[in-house]
Amino acid sequence: MRIESDLLGTMTIENNVLYGIQTQRAVNNFPLSDKTLSQYPAMIKSLAYVKAACVRANQQLGLINDEKADAIFASCNNLIDGLYHDQFPVGMIQGGAGTSTNMNANEVIANIALQKLGHPLGAYQFMHPNSDVNLSQSTNDVYPSAIRLSILLQQPKLIASLEGLIERFSEKSQEFKHILKLARTQLQDAVPMTLGQEFAGFASTLREEIKLLNQLSPFFYEINLGGTAVGTGINTKKGYADLAIKQLACLTELPFVKAEDLIEASSDMGAFVIYSSALKRLAIKLSKIANDLRLLSMGPRAGLSEINLPAKQPGSSIMPGKVNPVIPEAVSQVAYQVIGLDSAISMAAEAGQLQLNAMEPLIAFNIMEEMALLTNACSMFDQHCVSGISANHERCHYLLDNSLALVTALNPFIGYDAATNIAKDALSSGKNIKDLVLEKGILSESQLADIMQPEKLTEPA
Incomplete structure (x- = not known):
């Protein structure tokens, strides 16, 4: 054990840990x-990058020896x-605007450095955390700069998982491009489309999110690095901010x-708000797609059952043979959490x-959670659901x-009134549209076959 002291007194610290009293x-x-911070490697690396740049x-300004x-x-x-x-046990949610996180980094770095210089842990007279x-x-410029960097470090992983999901939807759109089906608006029968067009739409809407x-x-x-406590740059030497940011870059x-x-940058959280809003938008789109897949696969005997989702686990403790759409359900739950x-x-x-936002630890924690959840959800959706969908x-x-x-497809050829009458007859008799058109002699079989070609039903004339 070792004894460390601070403003509030002394404390016994285990001698094998690299952090200290604060x-x-x-x-x-x-x-x-x-x-805890130990579970967020991007944040730890970001703090280290900022400290290294500082x-x-x-050193360049002659403020510390080589x-x-x-x-x-x-x-x-x-x-x-x-x-x-x-060695980073501090909780992600904390009072103090991130001071505990900054001091955890300061103490760990100081103690690693002490070991490199041949001194015992806690010998801060040779290397002081503060x-x-x-x-x-100050925490108030180091912490927000590190949060920004950690988001930038995590974004490629999120985008890679999203790109994988988009690629899978694109592959399915090609696989299903010749399958005619019924489109629906307001959950009611609408017009013909292809299943491939439906899946291509999923890929397109997610592609917008990467952009x-x-x-x-x-x-x-x-970033506000060099602004120290409130943005005035107190306790820095002229030119320090520019040098530190250049080093970080x-x-x-x-x-x-x-x-x-x-000063404005030290308290402004606008970048986090707009970025989190974009993550929420992605989450909403993922959930909408998940819900669509659940609807299209519902049944299998008494629902739409236009597609089959891969069976991942038995769905009931009481109903033999039941298989649930567990992956889309999990995607939607991730969306609600985001x-x-x-x-x-x-x-x-x-x-x-005023000059600071003390709630920044919650902002940092939640954005990192959003990114991690969405990264994992996209990968799960891709590998455990979309890749195995069949039509x-x-x-x-x-x-x-x-x-x-x-009837809508026939409208340009037989007129609205005739199409309306055909629809009425179909509803009352239970016959299908094509049979009624032929039965009434409105169109010949060859004319009807020509009109009913997939490319004429699903594209502009």
């Missing part, structure tokens, strides 16, 4: 959930490489720039006061032939 206080103070800027700077930089690289992530690792910094996310990600390139190969107004997280982000963003060709054909939808 981290331990946070662990004691915020037992809110089992979601120490190089301080030995300390090199030890801090090497320690940050260890974290970037995935080492020591188990005076050295946090030099020229939107890529358009929004540059909002996170503008170099280390991450991302085009970070200094915010035009560091919608709830987005609402919490909106409330937290609104709760900012019931005969069922699609039967439902189309026995609907009134064909």
Whole structure:
């Protein structure tokens, strides 16, 4: 054990841990959930990138000696490489606007550096978490900069999983392109279309979301690093902010720039609000598609049953043979959770006061949860559902032939009034449209066959 001290007194710390007294206080103070910083590697790496950029800027300005700077930089690289992530036990939801997270990073980096320099853990007279690792910094510029970077680091994984799902829908659209079926509006019979067109629509609507996310990600390139506590840059040397941001851009190969107004940027949560809103939009679209697939597959004997979803598990403890659409159901539940997280982000963003938003930890936590949930949901949807969907060709054909939808297709050829009368007769007699048209001699069999060609029913004339 070792004894560490801070403003509030002393505390006994286990001697084999790399964090210190301020981290331990946070662990004691915020037992809110089992979601700790250690479970968010992108955030830890982002903090390390920011700390590495700051120490190089301080070194260039002559504010820290080369030995300390090199030890801090090497320690940050260890974290970037995935080492020591188990040393971040602070809860993601915390009071203090992220100070506990920043100090967890400061203490871990300081203790790794102390080991590299041959000193025992906690020997802060040789490497101090605040005076050295946090030099020229505040939680209020380090933390929001790291959150922005962590989102940028996670986005490629989300987009890759979304691209995989889009590709699967596109493949199915080709597989089903010749299968005529009945389209529906307001859950009522509408007009003919192909099953391939329906699946192509799923791919297209999701493709829009990739475009939107890529358009929004540059909002996170503008950061307030160097603004320290409230954006005035107190406790920094002139030119530090520009140097630190240039170093961060170099280390991450991302085009970070200094915010035009560091005071405004220190309290503004607008980028998080709009990005979370885009994630919510993606979630809503995924749930709509999931619900469509559930409707199209419902049955299998007494529903639409136009498609078959892959059977993933027995569906009932009492009904033998029942198989439920569990994957689409799970996708919709993810969507509802993301919608709830987005609402919490909106409330937290609104709760900012004066020069800081103390609710930023909740914003960070919820956005990372949204991204992780959507990444996993897209992969699950792709691999465990969409890839295994098959079409019931005969069922699609039967439902189309026995609907009134064909009347709309005949409208340009026989006129609205005649088409209306055919529809009435079909409803009262139970006969299908084609049989009635032939029976009444309105069109010949060859004329009807020509009109009923799939490309004439599903495309502009």
